[in-house]
Amino acid sequence: MVEHVDLIFNYRGQWFRKPQLVYHKKLIHVWRGYEVDLLSYIDVCREFKEKLAFSEVRQLLFIAPSGGFYVIEGDEGIRTLQNLLSDNFKVVNFFAVDNYEEELGLVPNIIHYHKCDNVIEVGTDCDSSEEEENGETVSSDYDSEELESYKKQKELDINEKLDKYKDLEYGMTFSNLKEAKQVIDFYAVANKRDIRVKKSDKGRVTYCCVLDCPFRCSIYKDGKDQGFKIKT
Structure with missing residues (x-):
């Protein structure tokens, strides 16, 4: 197993459920050279909440080596992910469903992962910023005022969507x-x-x-x- 990996937190994208599950990428936040043994479910969820304005992580997902989406539940799921890491798979893409959003149905749990599983498409958002010319937007360098504005707008959007409940x-x-x-x-x-x-x-x-x-x-x-x- 490799000792260090790059963790990519995908956010501000959009999920499409039909005809198959697709995520259109928007922005990413990166942890480079993260020590594999320190990886934990709580820390990943906390990063989505504290840095990327998620109110709560309802579902945590990643893209497996097969290309399919899998749900991670707790540190048991993280341990399964750690066992998949190798020289050919050392960049992990994480995705989260916010607490006010509907769960993504029929997504398999990582503990049931098999290498022969079918690939589920991951889309690319055509509205992505120019910073993604090389296929990557690192939000660590993202303008702090713009990120703060995004957080406030997201809070308003969340409150508006929750009003009907x-x-x-x-x-x-x-x-x-x-x-x-x-x-x-x-x-x-x-x-x-x-x-x-x-x-x-x-x-x-x-x-x-x-x-x-x-x-x-x-x-x-x-x-x-x-x-x-x-x-x-």
């Missing part, structure tokens, strides 16, 4: 339990409430506040169809 209504329906849980997550972020799951199984989920507060929400499978509904 500020209210939950009795009888609100969801196509599946995953969608219901995601809406509750957005509701918690939009209202700055610390909410936890009290009970959960395949047919229902109940939420309450971590600290004392009147919030309580129960979502059950709707007997009339295959969806789920807020009942309390």
Whole structure:
């Protein structure tokens, strides 16, 4: 295994989910010559949050040697990534899904990686800056005022997108339990409430506040169809 690698943090790009998962690149932030043994899940997520204005990392992904996207979950995923590193694979491209964004579905976990896996295309954003003439934009040299402006604009964009999740209504329906849980997550972020799951199984989920507060929400499978509904 190699001892040092270059880590590339991709941000401000755009995801396209159909007909296949594609990321159109925009800007990158680079850690050069990073010591492999020091690589950790928390540190990678923290860099997206503290340096690149992500509110929270909902999903962390990278491009495997096969060219496909894989999700990394915790340090177990990082250890699997470390075992893939070699002289032929020592530049790692990281991508993150922000907390207010929808998860990318059907992306395999890195712990299930096989060298023969199919390649998933990675696009290039045609609006990339002139600094990318050599295929790279290093945000370490990026204008600090412009980056700060981007952070503020992103906060406004996040707040605007979360506005529609500020209210939950009795009888609100969801196509599946995953969608219901995601809406509750957005509701918690939009209202700055610390909410936890009290009970959960395949047919229902109940939420309450971590600290004392009147919030309580129960979502059950709707007997009339295959969806789920807020009942309390």
